[in-house]
Amino acid sequence: MGYTMRIGTIEVKMDDQQVRSCSKRPFILVGILFSVSIIPTIVLAILYANEKNAKPTDALNDICLSPYCIKAANYLIDSIDQSVEPCEDFYQFSCGSWLKNTKIPNDDLLSTASTNNTTEPQFLTNARTLYRSCIDEMKIETDGVDAILSLIDKNFDGWPILQGSSWNSSAFNLTNLLLKLQQYSYNIIYLIGSFTDEKNSSATSIYMGQASLGLLQRQYYENETNITIAYRQFISNLARTLTNDTSMIDQDVKEIFDFDKNISKYHWTVAEQRARNNETVQTTVGNMSRILNTTFDFKNYLYRAYQFGNVTLNDMDTVSLHEIDFFKQVSALIDKTSPRILQNYILWYFMMDQAALMPKNIRAIKEKFERTIRGTSAEQPRTTECSSLVNTAMGFAVSKLYIKKYFDENARNESLEMIENIRNSFINILDKSTWMDNTSKVKAIEKVKEIEQHIGYPDYLGSENNTKLENDYAAYVFDTSYIHNIWKIQVILSIENFQLFRKPVLRKQWETVPPTIINAFYDASKNQIVFPAGILQMPFFDKNAPKYLNYGGIGMVIGHEITHGFDDNGRQFDKDGNRIPWWTGETIEKFNNRKQCIIDQYKNFSVSQHLFIQSNGDQTQGEDIADNGGLKASFYAYQNWAKNNANIDKKLPGLTNYSAEQLFFINFAHVWCVKMTDSAAFNQILTGVHSLGEFRVTGPTSNFDEFDRAFGCKSGQGNSRVKKCVVW
Structure with missing residues (x-):
């Protein structure tokens, strides 16, 4: 991914270029939207009992009434617009409501004092000092x-x-x-x-x-x-x-x-x-x-x-x-x-x-300009903005608090199992490809097997030994001046990047992204996929969720990141992360023909309510290939799991008219439910390497025969293409 963003005022343009140069490809979550209100269990049981062909007694046997399933049923029921035919417009069917964007509950991590009787590590004290200097608007006004x-x-x-x-x-x-x-x-x-x-x-x-x-x-x-x-x-x-x-x-x-x-x-x-x-x-x-x-x-x-x-x-x-x-x-x-x-x-x-x-009157000048870009007057609360800034600057320090309070260790083991299942699914896709010659195919399969994964957080964050964190953040000592604190961080980052040139490359080391990020990454130079703790939560993952939800959520993300190793950019890197020719010319030519189908298809996508805003298939091709391949790899992996684990997944209350496979696709689509202003949509199309959420749903599903089968779609319907584009 190559994208440009400013978080607070910490300069991250260099990191954006690093992402592009080493082909670290993030998933980028445009909208992770769901409702967290809980419908009472008895109401859901009644809803279930009133569904077509359902009997009241079925609620006691076939329905999942765990707290998680109730939440999941609620956010999906609130999301689905059943007046829309899924075979005509699956995005509108799956995303009919305006839903709130989920985020890691990070504000209280820094604003509340340590409850531990022992002395808090210095790096956490410094992180809190940085946070306080950011939220102290009176001091910012006084400093002028x-x-x-x-x-x-x-x-x-x-x-x-x-x-x-x-x-x-x-x-x-x-x-x-x-x-x-x-x-x-x-x-x-x-x-x-x-x-x-x-x-x-x-x-x-x-x-x-x-x-x-x-x-x-x-x-x-x-x-x-x-x-x-x-x-x-x-x-x-x-x-x-x-x-x-x-x-x-x-x-x-x-x-x-x-x-x-x-x-x-x-x-x-x-x-x-x-x-x-x-x-x-x-x-x-x-x-x-x-x-x-x-x-x-x-x-x-x-x-x-x-x-x-x-x-x-x-x-x-x-x-x-x-x-x-x-x-x-x-x-x-x-x-x-x-x-x-x-x-x-x-x-x-x-x-x-x-x-x-600077003071509020000057920040307002900048905000006025940014509203023109975004097309909205909504502003983040200061606490949210400051939490985001500290997470960017000292993410691993903040993660020490986050994983202890929020992260479920079971997520690691279950994620590992899912990664292996989806890896094997993708290997099977490669093996069955008819357009790759055997030489290229063997090397591609070898590359998939060599993909290294990092899940949750680096091991040292789970240790009581804080030596590494203390050393890493030794220079991060702050005072009450917000602007001076930011300048200090910027100088530290500059020095660290220059010094990186003479340091050995640690290929097995956790990526630079903190575990609190709600995202996932593929790094072509390391042939490595990373799933931070932040993304291992609803609606992507929960240890208590039916597998069709997990595979439609985090499973698709896993497949997406694996496929990045074989998109237009990732396929140029071998299993060791070197950009060298490792496919035959014949296979490369056939790959290019297939990716061109994706490019042309996405170029014809336009924002439904504003037809003048069209997608840029050349710019988004890598992410589009990953979306298409990731959905397939995860779906096939779920099918294999379901064959070996019959009758384990129970139905969701209020949604028993939908099969497990249909709910796989519905949860996948739900991840991309997002409302955008015209300006924001235009800005993303112009500058982003990811398609809009609507296209990330309609593109992969309209190219997938298994989606048509699951929903009984006929070729040529709005969400079922006659000519399907297939790279993987």
Whole structure:
């Protein structure tokens, strides 16, 4: 996955590029929505008894009345719209109601004091300090903007838009300015960092590529819209709030936007990055200047950047150059641009994030712009926002609290069993494929067998020994200043990434994502799947759930992540995580023909109520292939389980008209029940590598013969395609 997001103001753009470069593919939960109110057992029994062909006495024998089954029946009953024919529109059938989004109950983990009589570990004390500094809005108001203005003037030589004609350009030095911001984890114009070497997964190389745009994607700049107007207004309003000298603001805003727009002309979209991956060049630090051939001295830039992490580069160190023509075109553009415009643009990129750290009147300016992007006025509670920030910054520390309070250890063992069943199911899919030649098929099966899994959390989090956590978070010592705490984190992250270059690759180590994340991941460079504790909960998984619900929920996620090893990107990596040719040319050609069917199919999807918003099949192809393959692998695994465990799964109260297989599909669809504004849908289609939730349901089910059989659909009905696209 390659996606761009800002959590709080912790810069995670580098991580986004890392995700793309090492092919770590998250599941991305657009909407996990369900109701948690419980219908009384007796009411459900009556509902069950009144169903067609049901007898009152059946409720005592065939119905599951456990607390979990009651909850599950409730959220599915609330979700299903029975006035819709499932064979015509399965998404609308499964997702008829507006449901609340589930999340890990994390607010109380940090706001409440430790109840343990023993002394709390220092890393947890520091996490609570960070959280308190975030929620202390009175202190943020009192501190005002002095800290940020001082940092700009003393460290970055000022923001011209605030200083009018008094700004002095004589001291401007582009390299120095970019390096100073790099120390705060800001990759502006150019992105650099340490990532797993794609050609040699046992080593780390330097990654160089394009950084993000202010509006994230090139398409936003192509026409004047309410978004571009709001973007310029954001710059203007922020500047006017921070200075009394407004003499040059209008001109500066125009020049900042125009420069950003000019950069965007050379910026590769996500779809172009996928399609042009073969244009990546691996070389050495000493040789890259010859390849790039720009006036900007990238070799000097890299040497000095890594020195901040106390890492000394040499000319033979490996560097992977991505989006090379971007470097050439933008470097030429920079050569023709004045120091004032460059200084204004680079500081704006920094300040648009810093706005979220400042007093409420300035945060409101940023929020107004973001509402234009999202198309909604809803704001997260401050406690939720701060919990999310701490989880991003110190996720493994927070996880120490979470797994002790919420995680059921039985989830690990049952998940392991499901992974093996679904792995075997996918192997069977590979084995039965008629388009792969035997050489490629044997290697593919070997790769599936070699996939390593991590479930729940790394073992050290379950230990009473906190040495690793104390060492990992030794530098995370905070005070009462929220903005200074965030800057400290950003500096730590920058140093850690540079130092990663000289550290050995630990292929068996748990991923960098904390266990509290409600998501799942595949890392092609490690051939590894990760299922954090956060996702092992309703509606994805529960140890007491009927297996048809678990396989339709977390089972599909497991299948999805396994299939990522064989999507358009993952299939390029061998079992050891190296991007090398390991399929025959004939098999690759047939794979490409099959994936093109998926691409074309998803390109024709459009948001039902707004037909002008169409999906981008080129951009979402990897996730679409994984969705289709994952659903099949999990369904076949459930079928095999059911054959060997007859009459174990009981029916859900109020839903006994539906078979176990139908409920498998219904729970799968329920995961993607989500309402989105037009702006949010447009933004996801433009910038995301995942299809909208509606398409993640209708695409895989309409391509699957077993769905047609389960619901009695006829070929050609709305949710049953005549021409089905099948990769796996």
